[in-house]
Amino acid sequence: MDGFAHLSYFLLMQAKAKSFTESARRAQIVAAAIETIAELGYTRASFARIAKQAKLSSTGLISYHFANKEELVRTVLEDVFREIGAFMAERMSEPASASEALRTYLEANLEFAAAQPTRMRALLNIFLGGALDYDPASERAALEPVERILRWGQESGEFREFDVHVMATTIRRSVEGPVFLLAGTPELDLTTYAAELVTLFELATRRQ
Amino acid sequence: MDGFAHLSYFLLMQAKAKSFTESARRAQIVAAAIETIAELGYTRASFARIAKQAKLSSTGLISYHFANKEELVRTVLEDVFREIGAFMAERMSEPASASEALRTYLEANLEFAAAQPTRMRALLNIFLGGALDYDPASERAALEPVERILRWGQESGEFREFDVHVMATTIRRSVEGPVFLLAGTPELDLTTYAAELVTLFELATRRQ
């Protein structure tokens, strides 16, 4: 019922327990990677820059803790998805109707963007910066929870007839928009933004 | 009155006239760059690959015609914007109303995406791939023509009251969506897609 948790599809369950020190170092490196990717984009976020950001003595230390760059990126995504998942779990209750679900979806996504703008920028930079080969499957996965809400509303009669895929794509992209806007306008009021989106899509989806 | 020409902001007026040979070479390189960036993404579109695509003997030739990579990218954007501009000029007549203008805006953008998918993919790969330092000004410039339509509609009473910036951002992103979808679904019917968007935003903007 959230916008990203479905992407937990990237998570690999870790077999071996990590020591406290190792976990701390990995967390530190992941944090530095998020910071760096958010700031410079994926391409320019080299091990050298990440090491500098984390005040590490050597890029070798990153390689020591992560098998390769792909594993580091995967771990960054894990971290972001975990945060999103935790946020959403707390934020959302059982929605009583499709329109309520849609409203909550929009609001919760923007609230998270407001709470974790750096993580959100890193996430989008990874997906857009060519880190991963473009994967239509993950695109579809990202749309799925939205489409579920929309179909629910059409079946219940709350929503009018429309192409679910088009509407879902538009909704998904509408909540990603502010993440970029925040870079240019940090003071952007996402509460107002969310209210506007809620109205916009209520009008666009409701049975006339 | 189009979606991108405002970005002519990127254009640098060239002081010196170019010889025919030079213009032809530059055009050839730009075409190869577009092809390569569309296919591989900005990061992997090195001078070596672009030269290969253009069947050039040396990457030095690219440097000879373009001061640096940034200038090449800027010229690619010029080219794309010029194409878009030409397309729009032909496509659009003087709109009789704000809602007609909005409808035409949506349809024309998707028509262009259908007609020039390679140029469109290149364009978005450049913006998203970290080629340019993120530039809020260009973001604002991209929104301006949409905002103009929206304000017009509000002033004329066709449109309800809403936050123009939020609505414009949502509209802009809604027409960019299909460019990405085309990668996974080349057979996507953009005519239908456009009709859905037109309905969606008519409902979202009209005075109730």
Add this chain to the structure above:
Amino acid sequence: MDGFAHLSYFLLMQAKAKSFTESARRAQIVAAAIETIAELGYTRASFARIAKQAKLSSTGLISYHFANKEELVRTVLEDVFREIGAFMAERMSEPASASEALRTYLEANLEFAAAQPTRMRALLNIFLGGALDYDPASERAALEPVERILRWGQESGEFREFDVHVMATTIRRSVEGPVFLLAGTPELDLTTYAAELVTLFELATRRQ
């Protein structure tokens, strides 16, 4: 009819002609590689050391002229094999008998080792130093010309019955021996050495 030319199996016919300058540079790099590999062994012959030996400004120049280390090594082998081939072509006439062929094989191999000790050391360091994954096929290829001589002698009645494979392996290794000995005893007299080997294998192979 020589000991190594069969390994021309490694040669790739080059499609594109190389400019004079490029050929010269490649030759210079190959020469430096041979020198370095002969002296330090394959493992320690890094691009950095080869560049130093060739007085190049950057290891990047090696990568510029050779796609990767494997291609450089392949080119080194080409060079050595070409030298051996030219040497053998001049040295050997049509042998009148198997025992004459065997004698010439032994002598020619040692003469080449005397004339080109550095190339020979480089060659063996490449094969023995783990440069190439151990390849039974190339081993078999190296033995083939010897085995052909031996079978000829057995069929003609000049040679006694013996296991051709064992004899060929022993002969092959016997002519490689001096290449290593030369490192410790540069003044080693390979003419005498050859005469001793000729006698040794005449006694070992002749019909009693």
Add this chain to the structure above:
Amino acid sequence: MDGFAHLSYFLLMQAKAKSFTESARRAQIVAAAIETIAELGYTRASFARIAKQAKLSSTGLISYHFANKEELVRTVLEDVFREIGAFMAERMSEPASASEALRTYLEANLEFAAAQPTRMRALLNIFLGGALDYDPASERAALEPVERILRWGQESGEFREFDVHVMATTIRRSVEGPVFLLAGTPELDLTTYAAELVTLFELATRRQ
């Protein structure tokens, strides 16, 4: 009277007695090193791979027990030479003649290669893989026992006149050959191989 024990030249007599635990650990590491070097070659046998093979928790443990990689390699050689020495001591009785000694030398070497192929491959990978700076002294030491046999035969009149150094080198290399052949032909029958070598060198050495 064996082919390698003379190389005990590499052994460093250890001044300090080692505890049982330490000895066991060292033996475990040495065994893993032999296995790894035999399988991957010297170059690719990193501490990391050896530690993995030995199921050690850290490469640091190797450094703890061995001053550096050279000492580990030296200890591996010790181990192999000790095994060879023990094998030979059991295998060989007092030879009645030089030709019997030569026959036994050849047979015993090949028997050991058949019994301990892993140790033999490791041994040769170390010598050939550039682990040690090429050492003419060790080469000479390896030839010494063979040369002793040959001189004995010449003095007793069993053997003809020949250059002892050339013959010894040829014999030494002839028994090393099968070690490599085993990699490509594991089913190679070394008993037959030994019989062929015995005949070969009897004919090559005997007084006519």
Add this chain to the structure above:
DNA sequence: TATGAATGAGCTTTCATTCAT
């Protein structure tokens, strides 16, 4: 104009070794 040669910084990754605990 165009070419190919050259440069040097940068990339990720592996390595033997050190060190505190």
Add this chain to the structure above:
DNA sequence: AATGAATGAAAGCTCATTCAT
């Protein structure tokens, strides 16, 4: 006696850019 964390040098390779011709 052993661990795992950390180090910094070195590896092969790619890159945008410069330059002489």
